[in-house]
Amino acid sequence: MNLLRHLEFFMTVAEERHFGHAARRLGMAQPPLSQGVRRLETRLGVALFDRGPGGVTLTPAGRDLLPRARALIEDAGALDRAARRHAEAAQVLRVGVVADLGPRACARLAARAGRAAGRRASLTGGSTVALVDAVSVGTLDVAVVAHPAVLESTRAGPVIALPTAVLLPAGHPAAGHPGPVPLRTLRDLDLATAPRTHAPAVHDLLLDTLETRGRPVRAAEAPDPAAVLTLVATGAAFALTPDPDLGTDAVVRRAAAGDPVPFRVRVVHRDDTPPGVVDALAATLREGT
Amino acid sequence: MSAAAQVRAAFRDAGVRGWLHARPVTGDGPRWASADVAVGADVPVVMASVYKLLVLVAYCRAVDAGELDPREPATVRPDRTPGPTGISALADPVTMSWRDLVTSMITVSDNAAADVVHARVGRERVAALPAELGLPGTRIRGGTADVFADLLADTGADDVAAAFAVLADNDVPVQVRALSPAFGSSTTATDMTRLLARLWRGELASPDGTAFARRVLGGQIWPHRLRSGFPAAAAVAGKTGTVGAVRSEVGVVTYPGEHPVAVAVFTHAARSDAAVPRADAAIGVAARAAVNALRAPAV
Numbered sequence: 222m223n224l225l226r227h228l229e230f231f232m233t234v235a236e237e238r239h240f241g242h243a244a245r246r247l248g249m250a251q252p253p254l255s256q257g258v259r260r261l262e263t264r265l266g267v268a269l270f271d272r273g274p275g276g277v278t279l280t281p282a283g284r285d286l287l288p289r290a291r292a293l294i295e296d297a298g299a300l301d302r303a304a305r306r307h308a309e310a311a312q313v314l315r316v317g318v319v320a321d322l323g324p325r326a327c328a329r330l331a332a333r334a335g336r337a338a339g340r341r342a343s344l345t346g347g348s349t350v351a352l353v354d355a356v357s358v359g360t361l362d363v364a365v366v367a368h369p370a371v372l373e374s375t376r377a378g379p380v381i382a383l384p385t386a387v388l389l390p391a392g393h394p395a396a397g398h399p400g401p402v403p404l405r406t407l408r409d410l411d412l413a414t415a416p417r418t419h420a421p422a423v424h425d426l427l428l429d430t431l432e433t434r435g436r437p438v439r440a441a442e443a444p445d446p447a448a449v450l451t452l453v454a455t456g457a458a459f460a461l462t463p464d465p466d467l468g469t470d471a472v473v474r475r476a477a478a479g480d481p482v483p484f485r486v487r488v489v490h491r492d493d494t495p496p497g498v499v500d501a502l503a504a505t506l507r508e509g510t
Numbered sequence: 511m512s513a514a515a516q517v518r519a520a521f522r523d524a525g526v527r528g529w530l531h532a533r534p535v536t537g538d539g540p541r542w543a544s545a546d547v548a549v550g551a552d553v554p555v556v557m558a559s560v561y562k563l564l565v566l567v568a569y570c571r572a573v574d575a576g577e578l579d580p581r582e583p584a585t586v587r588p589d590r591t592p593g594p595t596g597i598s599a600l601a602d603p604v605t606m607s608w609r610d611l612v613t614s615m616i617t618v619s620d621n622a623a624a625d626v627v628h629a630r631v632g633r634e635r636v637a638a639l640p641a642e643l644g645l646p647g648t649r650i651r652g653g654t655a656d657v658f659a660d661l662l663a664d665t666g667a668d669d670v671a672a673a674f675a676v677l678a679d680n681d682v683p684v685q686v687r688a689l690s691p692a693f694g695s696s697t698t699a700t701d702m703t704r705l706l707a708r709l710w711r712g713e714l715a716s717p718d719g720t721a722f723a724r725r726v727l728g729g730q731i732w733p734h735r736l737r738s739g740f741p742a743a744a745a746v747a748g749k750t751g752t753v754g755a756v757r758s759e760v761g762v763v764t765y766p767g768e769h770p771v772a773v774a775v776f777t778h779a780a781r782s783d784a785a786v787p788r789a790d791a792a793i794g795v796a797a798r799a800a801v802n803a804l805r806a807p808a809v
Contacts, residue, residue: 350522369680369780371527380681422525422780423789426680485680 225297227261228290230254231269238277262413310362314340314498317364318351320445321415321484322383323464330365330505337501338362348419363494365502367423375489378499381506382483383463388449390456391471397463401478404436411441413449413458423485423492427461442478513547513803517796519548524792525780526757529555531699532773532800535710535762538809547800551699553649554691555776558657558751559619560702560760561650561695564639566726567709568631569612570719578631580609586626591655592670596620603772609722616726619750621654628653640697643714645705647698657694657753660687677754678784688753689778702760702774710762710770727761734787735759736773739794757781757789763801769808771801 234254237243244251262269269283272318279287285416286322289306310462318327327344335342345352345361350371352364357373368380395406412431417424417440424440431438441458443449446467456470463476463484468474488502511519512709521528531551567632569671572578576678586597597604597611606614611627614620633652658670664686667673676684701726705714712720736759737746740755748761760774775797779789 369525369782371522371525371780373527377683380683382681418523420525421523421788425525426781426783427784429783482685 222260224264225294227257227264230257231283232260232287232294234270234277235279235283240277245503263289269495280415305325312340314338314342314363314495315345315361316342317345317347317355317361317366319349319352319364319366319420319486320365321344321463322365322448322458322486323462323466325466326464330502333501333505334363334498337497338495340495348415349423350418350420353489356491359491363488363490363498363502365486365506366489367420368487369422369426370420370487370489371422372489373483373493378488378490378503380485380487381503382481383506384483384509385461385463385477385482385484387475387477388453388460388462388472389475390459391473392456393459393473396473396475401476403478404431404434404482407436407459411452411458412438413441413443413452413460415449416442416444427482434479434482512547516799517547520792520795521777522547524777524788524795525786526777526789527780528778528790528792529553529699529776530774530796530800531703532771532797532804533703533707534804534806535707535772536808537769537771537806539694540624545804546698546703547803549796550763552647554696554698555758556689556691556751556753556756556778557648557650557695557697558688558753558756558758559621559624559654560697560749560751560758561653561673562615562619562624562726563702563705563749563760564636564648564650565624565628565631565653566612566616566642566723567705567714568636568639569608570715570723572635574716574719579609579625579747580612583595583607584611584626584630586611586622590622591625591653591658593619593621593654596623598622613726615731616749617729618731622737625653625655640749643705643708645697645701647701648696648705650695651693651696656681657688660694664688674754674784678782680782683782686754689756699760699774699776703772706760706772706774707763710772724762725807730761732759734790735793736763736775738791739796739798751759751776753788755782755789757786757793759793763797765805767807771804771805773797773800 224510233247234243240251240255244254267282268280271278271280316331316334318330331342331344352366353373355361355372356364356375395402441452443452449460450469453460454469461482488499490499517530529550531548533546572796573580583605587603592598596614598621612625615623615627637650661673665673665676667676708714730748732750736748739747745764748759751758756778758776762770762772765768775793777789779786
């Protein structure tokens, strides 16, 4: 007999306290349900229900066995779900890319990685800290994260320095001149950047670098690229972005004068990441946009 | 939030990987002996200058055994191990007693003093000490001069300063033996608190030797790691270890009228920069969270 199916009969009748209602919920006729419950009682060697004139009630044995039946059914569901996850993982390469790179780069990186693995790719955005954790515990196969970051138990490829551009409010005096913007001229603006908790070491290194260059800044934390743009468009902040597409009305894009302020990234992966994926991601990052 | 969760949060906020163990050195009742705070406490970590603690213990035991006269003068020639402090930083021959060399080795992490004391007490004696003292996760492989030789070989640099500059580059993370516990001297946070607790209880040396060891560890000058986590009333004795992005300190924290607590904190920063003040401070923050969970009045 299909024990799990029969335990489901048992559980449903116990919940409905009525064979007719239970049969309707299970989408079957009442006689086969009644026969099924009897077969289960025979198999277990104990009566599960008292079938009195007032309805169906659980016997003491039925009351004791009900939670065990429920646990078995729930575990069977969990088994199915876990198996489905494994089956999906075998077909899908789960790629993470830090959101700062912008949707075009994120999608291209994920697609190239998938092609290198011969699988469909799924993309997860998010903070560096969250992506490293996900690769570390195995819910992602590979991720492009900001560097420097604590790598937990992941493996890491080379550091790649992506060029950045300065985004500044169109109304700012420095926007009036064409050509590279000296960062010192943005003294009255905050720096719109991802919250420090997204990648503490990256955040600290950027602020230290700007301070070393004579441009100490206050960070205005923006959880995503749209929030960064909003701060710039409203005249509150400037931003440094590796995304060549990021922009909107009243926002001007310029190169930074002097030494570049790169956005450093690194591919983090697992021992079992399919071969070729890390190299494909690194090559795509080096191509630029 | 549990003490271990606070410790993990401190490490994450500072952008470091961290390993910590804390345990009471002494205590009342049956519960104290098993109390501890552990975060990755049995994972092998790079020792760096923390190995000088083992050299200190070996020295105290050699004095106790009558094999070494602490007042005997020793002359250290200028071709000694380089470093920023103590006689490492000096240019000319130096003559001082063995106990003063040990004091310099611990209080200012003097590399040259450490290597001559290490040679005097015997490298094989120091290497055998972890097994003798029941520290299964600890291996001592050579001294500071050996670490520097590996560092020059791994970075292709001509001198130690140039090698450290290579380590400090955020664009090119280098794989060097000095930053991996798989090579060179390594230990675990648990081993270091076990060693400190036994030393503090007087189980490793004579009363005079124990007092000397506790005094020089209490005289360590660095305020930026363990010390930074505690108020002035707490006595903090410790030994730091630093190489590239690796920053650590192990020590004993004692509040007046309370049982001392041994704590070992090892970190490896994401940033390669030669100075990461937040990483230093995180050692104090993590240690404070752990020690506070274990504080108990001495009855």
